[in-house]
Amino acid sequence: MPSSAERLTIDSQQSSDKVLPPTGFWRFGWRSANGDKSILLEQRGVIVNVGLLCALLLVCVIYLSLGSVKVAPLEVLQALLGNADMMTAFVVQELRLPRLAAACCTGAAFALAGILMQTLARNRLATPGIIGIDNGATAFAVASVIGLGVSIAPPAMALAGATTAAVLTFGLSAGSGTQGYRFIIAGIGVGAVFGAITQLMLARVAIDTANAAYPWTVGSLNARPSGALQLLTLGLVLGLAAALALARSLTLLRFKDATARGLGVSVRRRRLEVLLLSVALTGLAVAVAGPVGMVGLIGPEIARSLSSSRRVPILAATLAGALVMVLADLAGRTLFAPIEIPVGIVTAVVGGPWLLWILMRPQRSFT
Template sequence: MAERKAMPGLTPPGYWHLAWHSRGNPRSVLVERRAVAVNAALALAIAVVGVLYLSLGSVPVSPGEVIAALTGRGDMMTTFMVQELRLPRLAAACFTGAAFALAGVLMQTLARNRLATPGIIGIDNGATAFAVASILGMGFSIAPPAMALAGATTAAAITFGLSAGSGTQGYRFIVAGIGVGAVFGALTQFILARVPIDTANAAYPWTVGTLNARSGSAVWLLGMGLAVGLVLALVLARSLSLLRFKDAVACGLGVKVRACRLQVLALSVVLTGLAVAVAGPVGMVALIGPEIARSLSSARHVPVLAATLAGALVMLLADLAGRTLLAPIEIPVGIVTAVVGGPWLLWILMRPQRSRP
């Protein structure tokens, strides 16, 4: 029987120190109190906004009816509307927002730059171009999720190659990514210009980011990828915290810098490709989610879980606003996040970065 006890004498300020014996071996873990409070608050906010998300629409439903429908105790029509029509879109919003924000915080940590999100360095646009080519049947028979992943990988490889000599650090990497993103954005517009206008109009909302009528299989694949990616990111959490320092310092503290960077980069690319395959290029979530998490969390660690939850919350709020503000006209979620994210980007540029203790 494992024995678990708190060790207050050895606990740093702001932490819980849990120690126990398992199979005769001592085990211990430090749990940051602020991180627990922030993650719990974000999860509670997602739950509240989720109920509101399921309640509002062309046919309003009270929160009580929503909860009854989710537990199978509501009337048939309400249950169908909540479970079959609105709940899948809610899941798509949560998964895509979480994936974009997780990829964003990983990429920002890798580049040591708050602007280095997958959208800004061209990964979003690469995934979009390849996925659009697949959707419009431009000589490809591969499914959009696979093509989006291939496009994200291609864009990341080109950006990394063009920034040779600086790696993933410095503004050369950012500038190379912006250029790659511009090229892939132009390629997407070229593809749309080559197809009939009706076909291009049908594909256009997807290119700016939307959650309307998303493929159930793509959402399921994203959910599985997000679960695995989040576990891997949490495993890499200590190395991520050390990667914020110079390579010599991280190496001296036991981090295999090159291998860790490749792992983080691959994880960011996969998460971005899967998210773009579902919602299109909603890049600003990868900027806003991590920034919210950092503003709420302490500066000691990379807020992996908090950024993931904040991204899901931002995507839920943005899609809810897009569905309801000008109803019955629906604003694509990518446009909503762009309107909010533009001023946010300017605020990030003007706001001094918080120093680490």
């Protein structure tokens, strides 16, 4: 016969096992040596992330199938597993798969940097492409390509340019921080200056040299520097892990500073961390694909429209950005074949009306 203390312990364990999760969440619990543990997963967030991942995988198969040489989806899967004939394996693995990997990584990096910057500024227009970080990275990368006395690799130069543009934007916003339209206007001005510098550099070099640097001015996945994609992949993995670790702070940063501080967030340090992460992701992505900044606007918008407003949809925005980039590059490769349209032009055609819609819709709170 158990004692009263033992019965109390048994009753408490049974009651803890029957704790119901809040509406819209799944609760998963387990027992460990340190006691009972549990985790809450938002149902809508899980469904959205899984749906975007499935859509991305489906589009990737279609991407590998379509082109000047069409490959059946089943043959694509066989080629990925190493069971296809030599010609099919060459087309899929050597020609299309590296470009697909570049599209996925650059799209994910641009969208992740976009939602981080938007959350930091509490403004849906504050993407790296709009506030000049893309153009700063592009100008420095072009300088390294055309050889203006600079021998540093494009990824390092792109990071330096993105950092320079971010510092100038903050300096010109004159102490207003990242909030308000003064920050946006300063960024647009900095981006315009760096864009003019890029065009000036291209106008003063030989035509062959200018053609080599052209992909960095419009956004293209054709000229991928060796090693830049590997560096971007590593940076994206680390950046996504860091962003997920900052997820709670990002959710609280959407509120006023006093509220965030009251809930235990070191606002100044978190803002610096988020800014550095966004600048690094943008610089690495520009080093691979050039300025495809509209992905940083479209990806987060898709994620927010599908997800709930309880938290910042970091993973959903990353997946949506990769999906948008793959679709845009697929359209550029196939719609007017054999003429290929750079992916930056495709995203600009789609993102321009989207930007106008954001500007013209009724104003509402970012949070």
